[in-house]
Structures are given as C-alpha cells and as structure tokens.
Amino acid sequence: MTEIERHAYDVVVIGAGGAGLRAAIEARLQGKKTAVISKSLFGKAHTVMAEGGAAAAMGNVNPNDNWQVHFRDTMRGGKFLNNWRMAELHAKEAPDRVWELEHWGALFDRTKDGKISQRNFGGHEYPRLAHVGDRTGLELIRTAQQKIVALQQEDHREHGDYDARLKVWAETTVTRLLKDGDRICGAFAYVRETGRFVVFEAPAVVLATGGIGKAFKVTSNSWEYTGDGHSLAMLAGATLLNMEFVQFHPTGMVWPPSVKGLLVTESVRGDRGVLKNSDGKRFMFEYIPEVFKSQYATSEEEGDRWYDDPDNNKRPPELLPRDEVARAINSEVKAGRGSPHGGVFLTVVDRMPGGAAEIVKRLPSMHHQFKELADVDITKEAMEVGPTCHYVMGGVEVDPDTAAALVPGLFAAGEVAGGMHGSNRLGGNSLTDLLVFGRRAGLGASEYVDALAERPPVSAEVVEAAEREAMAPFERKGGENPYTVHAELQQMMNDLVGIIRKEEELAQAIEGLEKFRERVANVSVEPVAVNDGRGYHPGWHLALDLRNMLLVSEAIAKAALERQESRGGHTRDDYPVMSPEWRKVNLVCRLTGDGSAPRVELRRQPMEPMRDDLIGLFETDELKKYLTDGELPGAGGPVAEEAAGGAETAEEAAGDAGARPDAGEAGDGGQAAAPKGGATAAGAVEAGGEDNEEGDR
Amino acid sequence: MSYEASFRVWRGDDGAGELKDYKVEVNEGEVVLDIIHRLQATQAPDLAVRWNCKAGKCGSCSAEVNGMPRLMCMTRMSTFEPDETITVTPVRTFPVIRDLVTDVSFNYEKAQQIPSFDPGDVKPGEFRMQQVDVERSQEFRKCIECFLCNNVCHVIRDHEENKPGFAGPRFLMRIAELEMHPADAADRREIAQQDHGLGFCNITKCCTEVCPEHIKITDNALIPMKERVVGRRYDPLVWLGSKLGVVRKGQDTPSA
Numbered sequence: 013m014t015e016i017e018r019h020a021y022d023v024v025v026i027g028a029g030g031a032g033l034r035a036a037i038e039a040r041l042q043g044k045k046t047a048v049i050s051k052s053l054f055g056k057a058h059t060v061m062a063e064g065g066a067a068a069a070m071g072n073v074n075p076n077d078n079w080q081v082h083f084r085d086t087m088r089g090g091k092f093l094n095n096w097r098m099a100e101l102h103a104k105e106a107p108d109r110v111w112e113l114e115h116w117g118a119l120f121d122r123t124k125d126g127k128i129s130q131r132n133f134g135g136h137e138y139p140r141l142a143h144v145g146d147r148t149g150l151e152l153i154r155t156a157q158q159k160i161v162a163l164q165q166e167d168h169r170e171h172g173d174y175d176a177r178l179k180v181w182a183e184t185t186v187t188r189l190l191k192d193g194d195r196i197c198g199a200f201a202y203v204r205e206t207g208r209f210v211v212f213e214a215p216a217v218v219l220a221t222g223g224i225g226k227a228f229k230v231t232s233n234s235w236e237y238t239g240d241g242h243s244l245a246m247l248a249g250a251t252l253l254n255m256e257f258v259q260f261h262p263t264g265m266v267w268p269p270s271v272k273g274l275l276v277t278e279s280v281r282g283d284r285g286v287l288k289n290s291d292g293k294r295f296m297f298e299y300i301p302e303v304f305k306s307q308y309a310t311s312e313e314e315g316d317r318w319y320d321d322p323d324n325n326k327r328p329p330e331l332l333p334r335d336e337v338a339r340a341i342n343s344e345v346k347a348g349r350g351s352p353h354g355g356v357f358l359t360v361v362d363r364m365p366g367g368a369a370e371i372v373k374r375l376p377s378m379h380h381q382f383k384e385l386a387d388v389d390i391t392k393e394a395m396e397v398g399p400t401c402h403y404v405m406g407g408v409e410v411d412p413d414t415a416a417a418l419v420p421g422l423f424a425a426g427e428v429a430g431g432m433h434g435s436n437r438l439g440g441n442s443l444t445d446l447l448v449f450g451r452r453a454g455l456g457a458s459e460y461v462d463a464l465a466e467r468p469p470v471s472a473e474v475v476e477a478a479e480r481e482a483m484a485p486f487e488r489k490g491g492e493n494p495y496t497v498h499a500e501l502q503q504m505m506n507d508l509v510g511i512i513r514k515e516e517e518l519a520q521a522i523e524g525l526e527k528f529r530e531r532v533a534n535v536s537v538e539p540v541a542v543n544d545g546r547g548y549h550p551g552w553h554l555a556l557d558l559r560n561m562l563l564v565s566e567a568i569a570k571a572a573l574e575r576q577e578s579r580g581g582h583t584r585d586d587y588p589v590m591s592p593e594w595r596k597v598n599l600v601c602r603l604t605g606d607g608s609a610p611r612v613e614l615r616r617q618p619m620e621p622m623r624d625d626l627i628g629l630f631e632t633d634e635l636k637k638y639l640t641d642g643e644l645p646g647a648g649g650p651v652a653e654e655a656a657g658g659a660e661t662a663e664e665a666a667g668d669a670g671a672r673p674d675a676g677e678a679g680d681g682g683q684a685a686a687p688k689g690g691a692t693a694a695g696a697v698e699a700g701g702e703d704n705e706e707g708d709r
Numbered sequence: 710m711s712y713e714a715s716f717r718v719w720r721g722d723d724g725a726g727e728l729k730d731y732k733v734e735v736n737e738g739e740v741v742l743d744i745i746h747r748l749q750a751t752q753a754p755d756l757a758v759r760w761n762c763k764a765g766k767c768g769s770c771s772a773e774v775n776g777m778p779r780l781m782c783m784t785r786m787s788t789f790e791p792d793e794t795i796t797v798t799p800v801r802t803f804p805v806i807r808d809l810v811t812d813v814s815f816n817y818e819k820a821q822q823i824p825s826f827d828p829g830d831v832k833p834g835e836f837r838m839q840q841v842d843v844e845r846s847q848e849f850r851k852c853i854e855c856f857l858c859n860n861v862c863h864v865i866r867d868h869e870e871n872k873p874g875f876a877g878p879r880f881l882m883r884i885a886e887l888e889m890h891p892a893d894a895a896d897r898r899e900i901a902q903q904d905h906g907l908g909f910c911n912i913t914k915c916c917t918e919v920c921p922e923h924i925k926i927t928d929n930a931l932i933p934m935k936e937r938v939v940g941r942r943y944d945p946l947v948w949l950g951s952k953l954g955v956v957r958k959g960q961d962t963p964s965a
Contacts, residue, residue, distance in 0.1 A: 053759070054817060055854055056767040111834035117826030117890065119843045119850060126837030144847065150766070151850060162825035165965035174821050182817075205806050234762045268738025270782065274764050384765065384783055386738065495750040540755035540807070542722045548757035548807045550749055 016209045016475060021047045023457045024199055024214040026186050026241065029057035030149075030446030031426025031453070032220030033156035034109075038454025039218075040163050040178040044461060047212060048160070049181045049201060051221075051236045055157045058222050058234045059446065062149025063277070063377070064133055065141025066447070067440030068106035072127040077138040079103040080629050086441060087630075089135045090405070090434020091580045092595055092638040093254065096622045097412035098432040102441070102448050109447035110142050116162070118155040120144055133440045134278070141440040146277075146377045152443055184210065186240070187556055188478040189217060189248040189422065192468035196248065196421030200478035204553070207546020209479055213470045216457035218415070219245055219408060219424040220450065224258075227561040227568070228401035228510070229502035230273040232264055238557040239564030241428035245408045246563060247610070250417040252601040253430030255406035255564070256571035257581040259437060260511040262338035264400025266355035271385045273400040276358065276378060280395075281330045283374050284319055284363040287341070287356055288394070289349035295356070296329035299340035304332060335583050338399040338511050345398065355398035360390060368392070399511050403442070405433045405581055406571070409600060414456030415449055421460060421468070425453035435580025485555040486545070491536030494555040501528050501561060509569050514585040518573040525566050529609070532558045566612040567601040574599055574614055592640040595619065710737045714786070715794040716744060718756070722807045728796065735786050741797065742770055742781035745809070757808035765921060768855030772809050773798045778857040778919045800860040801867075816856050819876040822904070823883050824962045829894035842891040849886035849930055851922045852879065858916035858926055864909040875906030878916035878926050885930035888937060898941040899961040901934060910935070 023039040025032045028050030039046040050057070069082040082103035087094055114120060114128065120142050121129040130139040144151040164174040171177075183204035190198040190211070198213045221241030225233025242252055263276040281287075289295045297315075300308050308329045309315035315328030330337070341356050351357050364370040368391035372379050375390070382388040382395060407430030408417050415423045426446045433441065485494070508521035537552045539545020546552060577591040578584050598617040603610035627635070627645055635644055716731045731752060733744055742760055749756045761769040763782045770781040775796050789795055803811040828836075859865065859877035876884075884901045887893050901907045914927040924930075940947070 052761050052767075053769060053813070056761045056769050058762070060767050060853070061762055061764070108833070114836055115828050115831075115833040117828075117887075117893075119838075119847050119890065122838055122840040122843060126839055129840075144850070147766075147851065150853065154850060154852075158825060161821055164821060165825060168821070168965065205810075205812075234767070235760065268740075269736065270738065270740045270743045271764060381764075385740070385785075387785060387787060493750075493754070495754075537754065540757075542807065547722075548810050549755055550757065551754040 016211050016479065018211045018213055018470070019047070020213040021045050022214065022461050023047075023216045023218065023454070024049065024212045025218040025220055025454075026199065026244070027057070027218075027220030027222060027426070027428070028052070028054060028180065028182075029059040029220060029222055029426065030152050030156060030443060031428075031450035032057070032218070033153065033160060034447050034450025035218045035220055035423075035425055035454035035457070036178065037156065037159055037163065038451045039458050040160075042455065042458035044177075044458050046178050047181055047214070048179070049184050049186055049199070049212070051185050051240075052183065054180045054182045055153060057153060058236060059153040059443075060150045061232070061234065062152070062443055063146040065131055065143030065148045065440050066106070066110055066152065066443035067133070067136060067140045067438065068110045068130075068142055068444050069103060069138075069140060070107045070110065070128060070130065070142070071138075072123055073130040073139040077140060079106075081137050082106070082140065083626070084629055085136050086438060087434070089438035089441070090436050091590065092434065093257075093579065093598075093619070094434030095412055095431030096620075096626055098449070099434075100626060101412060101452070102432060102445060105448045105451075106444035109444060109451065113152065113155050113447070116155050116159040118144075118151050120151070133438070135438040136440065148443060152446070181210075185553065185556070186212075186244065187482050188474075189244050190470055190474045190478065191248060191419075192471065192474075194249070194420065195468055196419060197468035197474075198470045200475065200482070202482060202546070204548055207544060207549060207552075209482065211470060211475055213467070215464055215467055216421050216423065216461050218453045218457050219417075219422070219428050220426045220453070221428045223404045223427040224561070224564045224568075225401045225404075226557075227502065227505050227565045228258075229499075229506040230264060230266075230398070231401040232261065232273050232275045233401065239560045240557070241424065242404075242407060242567070243560035243563040245417060245419075245422065245424060245428075246567070246601065246603045246612070248419050248422060249602070250419045250422055250424075251409040252567055253406055253409040254435070254571065254599055255404070255430075255567040255601055256575050256599065257405035257433075257435045257579075258401060258568060259403040259405065259581045260334075260338055260399045261402040262334050262341060262399050263358060263397040264402075265381075265386065266351070266396045266398040267353035268386050274381070274385070275400065275402065276381075276395060276397050277375075280358060280360060280375060280378055283360065284316075285330065285358050285360045286328070286363065287330050287337070287358055287397075289344045289356055290351060291349060293349075294330075295344050295349070296332065296337070296340055299336065299343070300329050300332065301336060304336075308332065335511070335578075339583070341398055342512060351394075351396040353396050355396040357394040358397045359394035361392060361394065401506075401510075403427065403437055403581075404568075405435060405437055406430050406568070411456075413452065414459070415453035416456050416460070423453040423457050423460075425449040435582060482556060485535055485537045485552055486539060488534060488536035491534045492531055494535040494537065494551055494558055497528065497531050497535055498554060498558060498561070501532075501558075501565065504528075505565055505568075509565070509572055512583050512585050513572050515573065518569055521569045522566070522573065525562065525569060528562055528565075532562050533609075563603075563610075563612065570612055570614050571599045571601060574616075590638075592638060592643075595638055596640065596643075711735065712791045714744065714789075714791065716748070717794055717796040718745070718748065718753075718809070719798040719805075720753075720756070720808050721805065723805050726805065726808075728798075735791075737787075739786045740782055741772075741774055741779075741784040741786065741795070744786065744795075745781060745797065757806070757810045759810045766853060768853035768921070771800050771855045771857050771860065773800060778861045780855055780857070780921050783921055800857070802860040802862075802865055803856075813856055815872060816854070816859060816877070816879060819880045819905075820883070822964045823876070823880055823887070824895055824897060824900075824965045826887055826890065826893055827895040827962070828892060831892060836892050838891045845889045845929070846886045846891075848924055849882050849889075851924055852882065853922060854879065855921060857919045857921065858882075861915045861919045862910075863913065863915065864906070871906070871909065874904070875909050878910070878931065881905060881907055881910065881934060882924070882926050882930040885934040888934065895962040896941075896960060897962055898934075898938050900964045902938045902942070904964045907931070907934060907938060 022044035219241035224239035225231035309326040318325040408424035
C-alpha cells in the first residue's frame with residue numbers, strides 16, 4: 013500500500029451544508045484548527061433547496077410569539093416523540109442564530125418597521141419564519157459560506173494563509189471514521205478530483221451529512237443524500253434513534269423523469285389548487301376520514317367558498333393532513349385513475365379570480381419550475397404530482413446540549429442527528445435546527461478537545477483497513493454494476509418501506525435487504541483511463557455510497573416493522589392509530605456482528621419524561637391525546653386508573669387518530685393556525701393550506 | 710416517445726482529449742443531464758460530470774451545450790431536433806479536470822480576496838432596514854454560483870493573462886452587492902477598479918444573457934458600480950475638497 017497523506021486538525025466537520033458550516037464556524041471561533049469536508053463544491057449542499065424559511069420566535073410580526081409557543085408547536089408537530097430538551101434549546105436559541113446570520117450579511121425580507129419579516133407556516137401558531145422570498149436555504153448557506161471566507165481572511169492577515177485555521181476540503185468524501193480504542197481519532201477520505209486517499213487525524217469529528225433520501229426511488233433530495241453520516245456513525249459504534257420516521261411529502265413532481273420527486277409546494281393547494289383523477293373528479297372528497305368529517309367540506313361548493321370566507325365554511329379536503337392526501341393519491345393511482353405518468357392531477361387553471369396573472373403572482377417559483385423543467389404552463393395545464401421522500405426525522409442519538417454521540421469524540425448536527433423533530437418535522441424548523449445544533453456541535457467538539465490530555469493516535473492498521481475497503485470495488489472482477497443495484501434498492505424501498513407500510517411488506521423488504529447485502533458486497537468497477545484510475549470516478553463513488561444506503565435502509569425497515577402504531581412520518585396500514593404506550597418508546601439501532609458484515613440490531617429505549625416546567629406549558633386535555641394517563645401531571649391513584657380504562661374505548665382511539673396526522677390539528681383541536689390580526693382571507697388560506705406542510709416550502 | 714439521439718461529448722483530462730460520439734436513448738421530458746447520466750449508467754461508467762440538485766438551484770452542472778454556456782439540468786431535450794447532434798463540452802474558461810468537470814478554484818480564490826461584509830458597530834438583532842433598500846442586493850444574492858457568467862466573459866474566456874487582475878462578473882457583482890448592502894460599512898470602490906478589474910468590463914452583457922437566475926448583472930450591478938467608482942475617483946468637487954482638506958476621504962478597504 014502506498015503512503016497516504018495525513019493532515020492533523022482539532023475538529024473535522026463532515027458535511028458542508030448549514031449544520032456543517034455553522035459547526036465549523038463555531039469550532040474556528042473557539043480557536044480550533046478546523047477542516048470542513050464537503051462531498052460537493054463549497055456552497056452547493058442540499059441546504060440550498062430549502063425555500064420556506066427559518067423558524068425563530070423573534071416576535072417581529074406578532075409580539076405574542078416566544079420560545080414557549082414555539083416549543084409547544086414543535087412538540088405537537090413531532091407528536092410528542094421529540095427529544096424535549098432539543099426542542100427547548102432550539103426554540104430558545106433560534107432567534108439569536110437568525111440575528112447572527114444577519115450580522116454576517118444575510119439579507120432577509122423586512123417588516124414595515126425594518127425588522128426581519130416572518131411568515132406563517134404549517135403548525136406554527138404565529139408568523140415565525142424568517143425568509144428571503146422562496147430561497148431562504150440559499151441565503152443561509154451563502155451567508156455561512158461567506159462567514160467562513162471572512163474568518164479565512166482574518167487568518168490570512170495573521171498567518172499569510174487563508175487555510176491556516178479553517179480549511180474547506182471540497183469534493184472530498186469520507187468513507188470511514190477512524191478509532192483509537194473506543195474513541196474517535198480521525199477520518200479516512202478520498203479526494204474526488206484525483207481519487208487520492210487522505211487521512212484526517214482529529215480527536216473530534218462532527219457529522220453534518222444530511223439525510224437519506226437517495227435510498228428511495230422518488231425523492232426531493234439531491235445525490236449527496238445517501239445516509240453517509242448515519243452509516244458512518246453506526247459503523248463507529250454510535251446509535252441511531254427512531255429511523256422509522258421518514259417524511260413523505262404528498263406532492264412531488266412525477267414528470268418529467270429528470271425531476272421526479274422534486275417538491276411542489278403545499279401553497280399550491282392553499283392557493284385554491286385542487287387534486288383530480290383521470291376522470292376529472294376531485295377525488296379527495298371520497299377520502300375524508302371519519303375523525304375529520306366535522307372539519308372538512310363535503311361539497312366542492314363549500315370547499316371553494318372557504319378560500320374567501322374561512323370563518324363560515326369548512327376547508328376543502330385537498331388540505332387534509334399530508335399522510336391522508338398521500339394515501340388518497342396512492343389509492344387513486346392503484347385503482348387505475350392516475351395521470352399518464354403515475355401521479356394525479358393538481359391544477360390551478362381557472363381557479364383564481366385574477367386568472368393566469370394571479371397564478372404567476374402567487375406561485376412564481378412553481379410557475380418557473382414547471383415552465384423550465386416540464387415545459388408545462390400551470391396557468392393553462394394541470395401539474396402531475398405524487399408522493400416523494402423528503403426528510404428523515406430519525407438520526408444519530410446525541411446529547412441535546414453538546415450534540416455528542418455515544419462514541420467519545422463523535423458529534424452530530426442537522427438532519428443526520430435524531431430527536432429534535434420527533435416523529436414529524438415542522439416546516440421551517442430545519443433551517444434553525446441546523447444553526448442551533450450546528451453551533452452546539454462545534455462548541456461541544458471544541459470543549460471535548462480542550463478536555464483531552466493527549467491526542468489519540470491514528471494507527472497504521474485502521475488506515476489500511478479503511479483503504480482496503482475503499483479499494484475493494486476495483487479488486488472484485490466481473491461483479492454487478494453499482495447503478496443497477498442502486499436502482500433496484502431504491503425501487504424496493506419505495507415499494508415496500510414507503511409512505512404506507514404494512515407488516516408483510518416490511519418483512520419482505522428485510523428479506524430483500526439480505527439479498528442486497530450480498531449484491532452490494534459484490535459490485536465492481538473498472539478504473540478510469542487516466543492516472544491511477546480513481547479520479548472523478550462516478551461508478552466507484554456510487555459503489556462506496558451503496559454500503560451506506562444499505563445500512564440505512566435496514567435501519568428504517570427494521571424500525572418500521574417494530575413500531576406498531578401510526579405516528580407522524582410512520583404510517584402503518586395495519587396499525588392506523590397513534591398509541592400513547594408507543595410514545596414512551598424510542599427505537600434505537602446499532603450494529604452488531606462481524607465488522608465486515610454488520611447487521612442492524614434494534615432496541616427499545618424508554619423516553620425520558622418531560623421536565624415539569626415544560627409539561628406545564630400544555631393543557632392537560634391536550635396532553636391526554638399523547639400521553640398515557642400515568643404520565644399526566646398529577647397522575648396517580650384511582651383517577652389515573654379510571655382514565656386508563658377509558659383509553660380502551662373506540663372514542664379515545666379515534667381521538668388519537670385525530671391527533672395523529674398533524675401539528676396544528678393536534679394543537680388547537682383541529683383548527684388550522686387561524687388567521688392572525690390583519691390577515692386577509694388569502695393569508696388565511698396560506699396559513700391553513702400550509703398547515704400540513706412539513707417541508708421547507 | 711423515445712428516440713435515439715446523437716451526442717458528442719468531450720472526453721479527456723487536462724492533457725488531451727477528443728469529442729466522442731455516442732448514440733443514446735432519449736425519452737420524453739428529459740434534460741441534457743439525464744442523457745449524460747444514461748451514458749454513465751450504460752455506456753461510459755467513468756464519464757465525469759459534476760452535478761448536485763438537478764433542479765437549477767445549486768449551479769453545479771455548468772457546461773457548454775452546442776457552444777452555449779448552460780446548466781445541463783435546465784436544458785430540455787425538447788429544445789433540440791431529434792436528428793440534431795448535440796455537442797457537450799466542459800466550460801472553456803477553466804482548466805479541465807476530466808471530461809465535463811473543470812477546476813473552478815479560480816472563483817473560490819477570487820471570493821477570498823473580496824473584503825467581507827462589515828457590520829460596523831451595529832449589534833446582532835439591531836439592524837433596521839427597509840425592504841426597498843435590501844432588494845437591490847437581494848437580487849445579486851439570488852446567484853447560485855454556477856460561474857457561467859465568469860465562463861462566458863470575454864475578458865478571461867480566451868485571455869489567461871487577465872485572470873490575476875479580473876474577478877469576473879460574479880465577484881464584481883459581489884462587490885456591488887456589498888456596496889449596496891444598507892448596513893455595510895466598508896468601501897470597496899477603489900479595489901473594484903484597482904485590484905478586481907471593473908474597468909475591463911465593456912458592458913457587452915454576455916454575463917446577463919447566460920445567467921440562469923436572470924440576474925441583470927450588467928445593468929444592475931456592473932454599470933452602477935462603475936458609476937460609484939467614477940464618483941469616488943473622478944468627481945472634481947471631491948478631488949478639490951480633498952486637496953484642500955475640506956472633504957475627508959473615507960477609508961478605502963483593501964483587498965482581503
């Protein structure tokens with residue numbers, strides 16, 4: 013084996029999206045020599061796709077907003093499965109993180125009195141999302157990127173070298189975390205341009221690698237989202253929390269193929285868009301579940317009146333919770349009433365009083381997206397939409413305050429970390445999650461490094477093992493093409509572990525994953541024709557990513573089979589009700605068995621009871637929807653027992669189901685975030701329409 | 710509605726290369742990047758291409774399609790005739806790494822030389838800015854850094870010798886963005902001209918034409934920036950005033 017170059021840092025951050033950049037900034041501000049490892053070019057990470065905004069209770073638009081209200085909304089959105097301490101820290105610190113961005117040069121949209129403007133969004137009681145039109149993610153990542161450059165300029169003035177204390181390793185991929193005994197000592201990576209291997213010697217590593225969407229066929233996620241951090245963490249001995257919770261958005265583009273899965277914002281439905289099948293029928297009226305009958309319109313006429321007069325009419329069923337809409341779309345397609353490309357029709361044609369001009373004004377980015385990518389003019393034609401994999405709530409189990417994983421020296425922040433969003437993420441909470449916990453991870457890693465007596469060495473053995481693993485696809489001859497294996501894995505995950513799950517299918521998926529395990533271990537690639545054959549080699553790259561997607565798929569499938577209830581981003585056809593007993597359970601994944609062929613093992617871990625002052629923020633009536641009677645404040649003795657008996661009745665179960673689907677619903681008894689003072693009817697539509705919107709748009 | 714298209718794709722590294730011919734399936738609704746990916750998956754597993762979001766939001770898949778600088782993910786196949794040969798080459802202004810991937814480090818180096826946002830003495834949370842005032846810079850912050858503007862700019866497209874003294878439209882626009890930022894306290898007018906080559910720009914608007922975000926780079930950033938530089942350097946009253954010591958010149962912020 014050839015000599016491999018080594019670089020020593022105090023803190024290595026893997027991932028250069030919002031969380032990774034914020035972590036790196038913090039580590040550098042703490043005086044640590046820091047590296048950011050980015051799978052793509054600097055500034056291209058998936059954070060750029062976020063549109064809606066960054067949720068922070070600044071109270072700029074409605075002064076009644078504060079961290080307690082935000083905390084409550086987040087817990088409701090996550091169906092109380094959130095790590096409450098993370099939700100608390102997030103709600104408390106988000107405003108400072110947003111103001112800090114502004115201090116680094118971000119230009120948010122403004123209120124009339126010159127403050128940062130805030131918009132309504134699904135599940136948020138008050139207008140709370142700081143935003144820049146519909147490109148907030150781009151603003152966030154560009155600002156963090158420019159802050160990194162600013163720090164590099166400081167170092168350049170001081171040391172004559174921009175990279176002296178903070179270096180961005182663009183287009184570099186980590187394939188293994190390295191350990192010395194039970195603690196982290198570095199990471200093994202390769203530089204994409206040349207394929208050369210690099211060892212990072214570092215006592216602290218922050219994972220900020222984002223999500224897992226590329227394990228599914230239809231996803232709104234970019235190519236980087238292959239579960240790298242989830243998998244690296246497990247391979248290093250850390251644990252993943254509640255991986256069954258995967259957010260599927262009901263309306264992604266299904267055509268053209270180049271953008272299949274790309275999100276179609278829920279504002280389309282909030283702005284009078286309706287769903288139709290191939291018979292031209294507004295089918296959602298057929299799919300209003302019993303528990304929602306009282307809250308949704310039963311005729312098209314009433315539904316249509318709601319947009320202008322929400323106080324005296326019921327909402328159209330297009331605005332049912334996300335999983336209900338997705339389920340309905342699935343059923344229509346299965347019944348043969350789908351659109352030509354396997355979705356259903358979503359149309360705003362002739363739906364707005366102001367005609368085509370109003371459509372363009374209200375939905376500029378959607379108009380642009382369909383015009384440019386599908387050659388579809390949404391003012392004249394219907395869109396074709398279907399469910400798409402959007403976000404994973406599950407992730408690395410971390411300490412809320414320091415972002416430390418169970419392995420000493422390992423930290424995680426952003427989508428790769430678990431707990432913050434419980435079973436379901438509210439739109440807008442992701443961008444502030446990145447900032448709050450990115451900073452905390454950078455801080456946690458710095459403090460960890462400060463407390464170390466000595467640096468853990470990186471032994472030649474661990475490096476050699478990592479190199480062997482990375483080279484393996486070249487060593488194998490005549491194996492399968494990684495693209496084929498990937499496409500089939502994605503198809504299976506979509507078909508069997510997708511938005512609606514049932515026992516037989518999950519069991520079948522777990523069986524199928526066994527076969528994929530062999531196939532993934534067997535893919536082979538040929539070197540490219542130049543240099544040592546590894547430079548910018550897409551097939552090799554995918555071959556290495558496959559290991560990660562396989563492990564993550566196994567974690568999701570096993571956890572999904574285990575959790576026998578429906579909650580947030582986990583819908584079981586065979587267990588449609590949310591169960592307070594299951595709420596007390598975290599499902600924790602770790603790897604066991606032989607290091608060369610590890611398996612995901614699942615363990616039930618009790619949820620830590622919420623602190624009294626936090627639980628005191630909720631009314632007991634609301635808590636009853638989520639908690640067992642024994643958990644309610646003041647519970648105990650005969651009262652609790654009596655209530656426990658009552659929970660067995662169908663009525664209670666229905667109440668649970670009603671509470672299940674979404675945030676605002678659960679929070680205020682089924683009413684969508686009501687229009688706030690001064691909001692127009694259209695504003696109400698927006699607020700209501702996005703009530704179920706869990707993504708960033 | 711599938712058909713077989715003729716593609717010519719540039720294959721090679723920084724040493725040498727050639728245009729290679731491929732016959733490849735095209736389906737309805739696809740974009741150029743889909744076809745490149747199909748080549749990877751079926752005929753050329755080692756074909757190097759840089760891409761990311763595939764939705765025109767990250768600016769990674771810049772290339773030249775039939776000689777036009779484009780994002781491959783935003784170039785629909787339906788804009789070509791089925792019998793047309795489509796030629797895909799790497800962007801010309803930056804050195805080729807391999808195939809369609811180029812070394813764009815020029816851009817990151819230029820970014821490091823532009824002095825960053827300077828908030829002055831204002832504390833976080835204390836900024837008060839009007840929407841109308843932030844909108845000018847917001848337009849420039851729509852930039853997805855695809856670097857097609859820098860690629861197409863004739864000042865450096867075929868003039869390697871101009872690269873050290875020219876930041877390109879992308880980063881001259883960054884200077885304009887900071888200059889028009891309502892809360893920025895630095896003054897980059899002098900370095901815009903002196904270090905970053907604003908004077909090279911003779912407003913041919915090629916950059917504006919290729920911008921996938923439709924930012925009016927020339928009209929809204931470069932020309933106003935030129936006017937500001939003129940005001941700083943050549944305004945006779947300012948000149949006279951500073952000579953007499955009546956007008957105190959602001960601090961010019963040096964390049965970083």
